[in-house]
Amino acid sequence: MTATLIDGKARAARLREAVSGAVAALKADEALTPGLAVVLVGEDPASKVYVANKARQTEECGMRSFEHRLPEETSETDLLALVERLNADPQVDGILVQMPLPGHIDTDKVVLAIDPAKDVDGLHPQNAGRIVLGKPGLVPCTPQGCVLLAKEAMGGDLSGVNAVVLGRSILVGKPVALLLQNENCTVTMVHSRSRDIAALCRSADLLVAAVGRPQMVRGDWVKPGATVIDVGINRVPAPEKGEGKTRLVGDVAFDEAVEVAGAITPVPGGVGPMTIACLLANTVVAACQRRGLAVPAM
Numbered sequence: 001m002t003a004t005l006i007d008g009k010a011r012a013a014r015l016r017e018a019v020s021g022a023v024a025a026l027k028a029d030e031a032l033t034p035g036l037a038v039v040l041v042g043e044d045p046a047s048k049v050y051v052a053n054k055a056r057q058t059e060e061c062g063m064r065s066f067e068h069r070l071p072e073e074t075s076e077t078d079l080l081a082l083v084e085r086l087n088a089d090p091q092v093d094g095i096l097v098q099m100p101l102p103g104h105i106d107t108d109k110v111v112l113a114i115d116p117a118k119d120v121d122g123l124h125p126q127n128a129g130r131i132v133l134g135k136p137g138l139v140p141c142t143p144q145g146c147v148l149l150a151k152e153a154m155g156g157d158l159s160g161v162n163a164v165v166l167g168r169s170i171l172v173g174k175p176v177a178l179l180l181q182n183e184n185c186t187v188t189m190v191h192s193r194s195r196d197i198a199a200l201c202r203s204a205d206l207l208v209a210a211v212g213r214p215q216m217v218r219g220d221w222v223k224p225g226a227t228v229i230d231v232g233i234n235r236v237p238a239p240e241k242g243e244g245k246t247r248l249v250g251d252v253a254f255d256e257a258v259e260v261a262g263a264i265t266p267v268p269g270g271v272g273p274m275t276i277a278c279l280l281a282n283t284v285v286a287a288c289q290r291r292g293l294a295v296p297a298m
Protein backbone atom coordinates (compact mmCIF):
# COMPACT_ATOMS: atom_id res chain seq x y z
CA MET A 1 0.00 0.00 0.00
CA THR A 2 1.26 3.45 -0.81
CA ALA A 3 -0.25 6.60 0.60
CA THR A 4 -2.12 9.22 -1.38
CA LEU A 5 0.07 12.28 -1.92
CA ILE A 6 -1.39 15.48 -0.51
CA ASP A 7 -0.58 18.00 -3.22
CA GLY A 8 0.32 21.22 -1.39
CA LYS A 9 1.28 22.93 -4.62
CA ALA A 10 -2.15 22.34 -6.14
CA ARG A 11 -4.02 23.24 -2.94
CA ALA A 12 -1.93 26.44 -2.67
CA ALA A 13 -2.68 27.32 -6.31
CA ARG A 14 -6.40 26.94 -5.56
CA LEU A 15 -6.12 29.18 -2.51
CA ARG A 16 -4.25 31.79 -4.58
CA GLU A 17 -7.07 31.66 -7.17
CA ALA A 18 -9.55 32.39 -4.38
CA VAL A 19 -7.34 35.24 -3.13
CA SER A 20 -7.14 36.67 -6.67
CA GLY A 21 -10.94 36.56 -6.92
CA ALA A 22 -11.34 38.30 -3.56
CA VAL A 23 -8.80 40.97 -4.56
CA ALA A 24 -10.59 41.60 -7.87
CA ALA A 25 -13.89 42.06 -6.00
CA LEU A 26 -12.30 44.47 -3.50
CA LYS A 27 -10.87 46.51 -6.35
CA ALA A 28 -14.21 46.65 -8.17
CA ASP A 29 -16.51 47.18 -5.18
CA GLU A 30 -14.37 49.12 -2.73
CA ALA A 31 -11.61 50.65 -4.90
CA LEU A 32 -9.25 48.82 -2.55
CA THR A 33 -5.96 47.17 -3.53
CA PRO A 34 -4.50 45.27 -0.55
CA GLY A 35 -0.77 45.72 -0.02
CA LEU A 36 1.85 43.49 1.62
CA ALA A 37 5.18 44.81 2.91
CA VAL A 38 7.99 42.29 3.33
CA VAL A 39 11.11 43.30 5.23
CA LEU A 40 14.36 41.38 4.82
CA VAL A 41 17.38 42.24 6.93
CA GLY A 42 20.67 40.78 5.70
CA GLU A 43 21.75 38.50 2.89
CA ASP A 44 20.65 34.98 3.84
CA PRO A 45 20.36 33.30 0.39
CA ALA A 46 17.35 31.10 1.31
CA SER A 47 15.51 34.09 2.80
CA LYS A 48 16.17 36.10 -0.37
CA VAL A 49 14.54 33.39 -2.48
CA TYR A 50 11.49 33.20 -0.18
CA VAL A 51 11.08 36.97 -0.14
CA ALA A 52 11.29 37.14 -3.95
CA ASN A 53 8.66 34.35 -4.22
CA LYS A 54 6.37 36.18 -1.81
CA ALA A 55 6.66 39.44 -3.77
CA ARG A 56 5.98 37.73 -7.11
CA GLN A 57 2.94 35.81 -5.84
CA THR A 58 1.56 38.93 -4.13
CA GLU A 59 1.56 40.75 -7.46
CA GLU A 60 0.19 37.73 -9.34
CA CYS A 61 -2.83 37.89 -7.02
CA GLY A 62 -3.39 41.53 -7.95
CA MET A 63 -2.06 43.03 -4.71
CA ARG A 64 0.66 45.59 -4.11
CA SER A 65 4.02 44.32 -2.92
CA PHE A 66 6.44 46.54 -1.01
CA GLU A 67 9.88 45.03 -0.56
CA HIS A 68 12.33 46.48 1.97
CA ARG A 69 15.81 45.00 1.85
CA LEU A 70 18.04 46.30 4.61
CA PRO A 71 21.74 45.60 5.17
CA GLU A 72 22.80 43.03 7.78
CA GLU A 73 24.21 45.77 10.02
CA THR A 74 20.88 47.66 10.24
CA SER A 75 20.30 48.79 13.83
CA GLU A 76 17.30 47.69 15.86
CA THR A 77 16.28 51.36 16.12
CA ASP A 78 16.24 51.75 12.34
CA LEU A 79 14.25 48.53 11.86
CA LEU A 80 11.71 49.62 14.49
CA ALA A 81 11.42 52.99 12.75
CA LEU A 82 10.65 51.22 9.44
CA VAL A 83 7.99 49.07 11.14
CA GLU A 84 6.40 52.26 12.55
CA ARG A 85 6.35 53.80 9.06
CA LEU A 86 4.67 50.68 7.65
CA ASN A 87 2.17 50.67 10.54
CA ALA A 88 1.21 54.23 9.60
CA ASP A 89 1.15 53.68 5.81
CA PRO A 90 -2.48 53.33 4.63
CA GLN A 91 -1.37 51.41 1.50
CA VAL A 92 0.17 48.68 3.66
CA ASP A 93 -2.32 46.11 4.96
CA GLY A 94 0.14 43.38 5.92
CA ILE A 95 3.66 43.48 7.35
CA LEU A 96 6.02 40.50 7.37
CA VAL A 97 9.50 40.80 8.84
CA GLN A 98 11.45 37.80 7.57
CA MET A 99 12.99 35.64 10.30
CA PRO A 100 15.57 34.90 11.51
CA LEU A 101 16.79 38.44 12.22
CA PRO A 102 20.50 39.17 12.79
CA GLY A 103 21.63 38.44 16.36
CA HIS A 104 21.97 42.08 17.42
CA ILE A 105 18.24 42.67 16.88
CA ASP A 106 15.67 41.66 19.52
CA THR A 107 13.08 39.69 17.53
CA ASP A 108 10.42 39.94 20.26
CA LYS A 109 10.70 43.72 20.26
CA VAL A 110 10.22 43.85 16.50
CA VAL A 111 7.20 41.53 16.56
CA LEU A 112 5.63 43.60 19.36
CA ALA A 113 6.12 46.77 17.30
CA ILE A 114 4.01 45.46 14.39
CA ASP A 115 0.42 46.71 14.44
CA PRO A 116 -1.55 43.52 15.34
CA ALA A 117 -4.09 44.47 12.66
CA LYS A 118 -1.29 44.23 10.04
CA ASP A 119 0.46 41.18 11.54
CA VAL A 120 -0.14 38.77 8.64
CA ASP A 121 2.40 36.34 10.17
CA GLY A 122 0.07 35.99 13.17
CA LEU A 123 3.04 36.25 15.53
CA HIS A 124 1.99 39.20 17.70
CA PRO A 125 0.91 38.09 21.20
CA GLN A 126 -2.49 39.67 20.60
CA ASN A 127 -3.09 37.38 17.60
CA ALA A 128 -1.61 34.37 19.41
CA GLY A 129 -4.02 35.12 22.25
CA ARG A 130 -6.99 35.21 19.90
CA ILE A 131 -6.23 31.66 18.78
CA VAL A 132 -6.12 30.53 22.41
CA LEU A 133 -9.52 32.17 22.91
CA GLY A 134 -10.87 30.64 19.68
CA LYS A 135 -11.63 34.13 18.32
CA PRO A 136 -11.17 35.14 14.67
CA GLY A 137 -7.98 37.04 13.90
CA LEU A 138 -4.81 36.71 11.87
CA VAL A 139 -3.71 33.07 12.03
CA PRO A 140 -0.04 32.09 11.51
CA CYS A 141 0.52 30.91 7.94
CA THR A 142 2.30 27.56 8.30
CA PRO A 143 -0.11 26.25 10.98
CA GLN A 144 -3.08 27.40 8.91
CA GLY A 145 -1.60 25.62 5.88
CA CYS A 146 -1.27 22.39 7.91
CA VAL A 147 -4.93 22.52 8.91
CA LEU A 148 -6.09 23.16 5.34
CA LEU A 149 -4.03 20.21 4.03
CA ALA A 150 -5.28 17.92 6.82
CA LYS A 151 -8.86 18.87 5.98
CA GLU A 152 -8.22 18.23 2.30
CA ALA A 153 -6.96 14.74 3.08
CA MET A 154 -9.59 13.87 5.70
CA GLY A 155 -12.83 14.80 3.97
CA GLY A 156 -13.11 18.40 5.13
CA ASP A 157 -14.02 17.80 8.78
CA LEU A 158 -11.52 17.09 11.54
CA SER A 159 -14.06 16.70 14.38
CA GLY A 160 -13.08 13.94 16.78
CA VAL A 161 -9.83 13.12 14.98
CA ASN A 162 -6.99 11.90 17.23
CA ALA A 163 -4.18 14.28 16.30
CA VAL A 164 -0.58 14.19 17.49
CA VAL A 165 1.62 17.25 17.04
CA LEU A 166 5.32 16.44 17.23
CA GLY A 167 7.16 19.61 18.28
CA ARG A 168 6.04 22.53 20.45
CA SER A 169 7.66 25.55 18.82
CA ILE A 170 6.06 28.97 19.06
CA LEU A 171 6.07 29.27 15.26
CA VAL A 172 4.40 25.94 14.40
CA GLY A 173 3.82 23.26 17.05
CA LYS A 174 1.88 25.29 19.60
CA PRO A 175 -0.34 27.17 17.17
CA VAL A 176 -1.05 23.99 15.12
CA ALA A 177 -2.18 22.23 18.28
CA LEU A 178 -4.50 25.12 19.17
CA LEU A 179 -5.96 25.33 15.66
CA LEU A 180 -6.60 21.57 15.65
CA GLN A 181 -8.37 21.88 19.01
CA ASN A 182 -10.49 24.66 17.51
CA GLU A 183 -11.33 22.14 14.75
CA ASN A 184 -12.54 19.73 17.47
CA CYS A 185 -9.61 17.31 17.25
CA THR A 186 -8.35 15.44 20.30
CA VAL A 187 -4.79 16.74 20.42
CA THR A 188 -1.67 15.28 22.01
CA MET A 189 1.51 17.33 22.00
CA VAL A 190 4.70 15.30 21.83
CA HIS A 191 8.15 16.78 22.43
CA SER A 192 11.70 15.95 23.42
CA ARG A 193 10.74 15.14 27.02
CA SER A 194 7.80 12.91 26.08
CA ARG A 195 7.99 9.21 27.00
CA ASP A 196 7.90 6.72 24.13
CA ILE A 197 7.61 9.24 21.34
CA ALA A 198 7.27 6.53 18.67
CA ALA A 199 4.27 4.92 20.40
CA LEU A 200 2.56 8.30 20.86
CA CYS A 201 3.04 9.11 17.18
CA ARG A 202 1.74 5.65 16.23
CA SER A 203 -1.53 6.43 18.08
CA ALA A 204 -2.30 9.33 15.72
CA ASP A 205 -4.89 9.37 12.97
CA LEU A 206 -3.44 12.76 12.06
CA LEU A 207 0.27 13.25 12.65
CA VAL A 208 1.82 16.71 12.25
CA ALA A 209 5.62 16.59 12.33
CA ALA A 210 7.19 19.95 13.17
CA VAL A 211 10.47 19.32 14.95
CA GLY A 212 13.04 20.45 12.40
CA ARG A 213 14.97 17.17 12.53
CA PRO A 214 15.53 15.60 9.13
CA GLN A 215 13.62 12.32 8.68
CA MET A 216 13.12 11.78 12.42
CA VAL A 217 9.70 10.12 12.00
CA ARG A 218 10.23 6.57 10.79
CA GLY A 219 7.78 4.32 8.99
CA ASP A 220 6.96 2.33 12.13
CA TRP A 221 5.99 5.56 13.95
CA VAL A 222 3.01 5.91 11.61
CA LYS A 223 -0.34 4.22 12.18
CA PRO A 224 -1.45 2.35 9.02
CA GLY A 225 -3.80 4.62 7.09
CA ALA A 226 -2.96 7.78 9.08
CA THR A 227 -2.71 11.25 7.55
CA VAL A 228 0.82 12.68 7.87
CA ILE A 229 1.55 16.41 7.53
CA ASP A 230 5.30 17.03 7.29
CA VAL A 231 6.22 20.62 8.21
CA GLY A 232 9.99 20.13 8.12
CA ILE A 233 12.04 21.75 5.38
CA ASN A 234 15.60 20.56 5.99
CA ARG A 235 18.43 20.99 3.53
CA VAL A 236 20.74 17.97 3.72
CA PRO A 237 23.82 16.93 1.73
CA ALA A 238 23.04 14.91 -1.41
CA PRO A 239 26.36 13.47 -2.60
CA GLU A 240 24.43 11.22 -5.03
CA LYS A 241 23.54 14.43 -6.96
CA GLY A 242 27.20 15.43 -7.06
CA GLU A 243 29.90 17.02 -4.95
CA GLY A 244 28.53 19.69 -2.57
CA LYS A 245 24.90 19.28 -3.75
CA THR A 246 21.96 19.35 -1.33
CA ARG A 247 18.32 18.32 -1.30
CA LEU A 248 15.26 19.13 0.81
CA VAL A 249 13.87 16.54 3.20
CA GLY A 250 11.10 16.76 5.76
CA ASP A 251 10.91 15.68 9.39
CA VAL A 252 9.43 12.39 8.15
CA ALA A 253 11.37 9.56 6.48
CA PHE A 254 9.13 9.83 3.44
CA ASP A 255 10.12 6.59 1.66
CA GLU A 256 9.21 4.57 4.77
CA ALA A 257 6.11 6.53 5.83
CA VAL A 258 4.57 6.53 2.34
CA GLU A 259 4.27 2.73 2.59
CA VAL A 260 2.24 2.95 5.83
CA ALA A 261 0.29 6.21 5.80
CA GLY A 262 -3.09 6.74 4.14
CA ALA A 263 -2.12 10.22 2.97
CA ILE A 264 1.11 12.20 3.27
CA THR A 265 2.52 15.59 2.24
CA PRO A 266 5.70 15.58 0.18
CA VAL A 267 8.69 17.87 0.83
CA PRO A 268 9.04 20.01 -1.21
CA GLY A 269 5.53 20.62 -2.54
CA GLY A 270 3.60 20.14 0.70
CA VAL A 271 3.25 22.62 3.52
CA GLY A 272 5.80 25.13 2.09
CA PRO A 273 3.68 26.44 -0.79
CA MET A 274 0.66 26.64 1.56
CA THR A 275 2.60 28.95 3.89
CA ILE A 276 2.93 31.59 1.19
CA ALA A 277 -0.65 31.17 -0.06
CA CYS A 278 -1.95 31.63 3.51
CA LEU A 279 0.16 34.78 3.81
CA LEU A 280 -1.60 36.20 0.74
CA ALA A 281 -5.00 35.22 2.15
CA ASN A 282 -4.12 36.88 5.47
CA THR A 283 -3.28 40.10 3.63
CA VAL A 284 -6.82 40.17 2.23
CA VAL A 285 -8.23 39.35 5.69
CA ALA A 286 -6.20 42.19 7.24
CA ALA A 287 -7.22 44.65 4.52
CA CYS A 288 -10.91 43.88 5.12
CA GLN A 289 -10.82 43.75 8.92
CA ARG A 290 -8.96 47.05 9.17
CA ARG A 291 -11.77 48.75 7.24
CA GLY A 292 -14.68 46.93 8.82
CA LEU A 293 -15.47 45.09 5.56
CA ALA A 294 -16.80 41.54 5.52
CA VAL A 295 -13.94 39.07 5.00
CA PRO A 296 -14.55 37.17 1.74
CA ALA A 297 -14.59 33.36 1.79
CA MET A 298 -11.30 32.03 0.37
Ligand SMILES: Nc1nc(=O)c2c([nH]1)NC[C@@H]1CN(c3ccc(C(=O)N[C@@H](CCC(=O)O)C(=O)O)cc3)C=[N+]21
Pocket residue numbers: 050096097098099100121141142233248267268269270271272273274275276
Ligand atom coordinates in the same frame (compact mmCIF):
# COMPACT_ATOMS: atom_id res chain seq x y z
N1 LIG B 1 8.36 36.16 9.34
C1 LIG B 1 8.52 34.99 8.71
N2 LIG B 1 7.45 34.31 8.26
C2 LIG B 1 7.60 33.13 7.60
O1 LIG B 1 6.60 32.51 7.19
C3 LIG B 1 8.92 32.63 7.39
C4 LIG B 1 9.99 33.37 7.88
N3 LIG B 1 9.78 34.52 8.54
N4 LIG B 1 11.27 32.93 7.71
C5 LIG B 1 11.56 31.73 6.98
C6 LIG B 1 10.43 30.74 7.04
C7 LIG B 1 10.47 29.70 5.96
N5 LIG B 1 9.28 29.89 5.17
C8 LIG B 1 8.99 29.14 4.02
C9 LIG B 1 7.95 29.44 3.17
C10 LIG B 1 7.72 28.73 2.02
C11 LIG B 1 8.55 27.68 1.66
C12 LIG B 1 8.33 26.94 0.40
O2 LIG B 1 7.52 27.30 -0.42
N6 LIG B 1 9.08 25.84 0.17
C13 LIG B 1 9.03 25.04 -1.04
C14 LIG B 1 10.43 24.68 -1.52
C15 LIG B 1 11.34 25.84 -1.64
C16 LIG B 1 12.75 25.41 -2.01
O3 LIG B 1 12.90 24.65 -2.97
O4 LIG B 1 13.69 25.84 -1.32
C17 LIG B 1 8.33 23.72 -0.78
O5 LIG B 1 8.32 23.27 0.36
O6 LIG B 1 7.80 23.15 -1.73
C18 LIG B 1 9.58 27.34 2.51
C19 LIG B 1 9.79 28.07 3.68
C20 LIG B 1 8.59 30.93 5.65
N7 LIG B 1 9.17 31.45 6.72
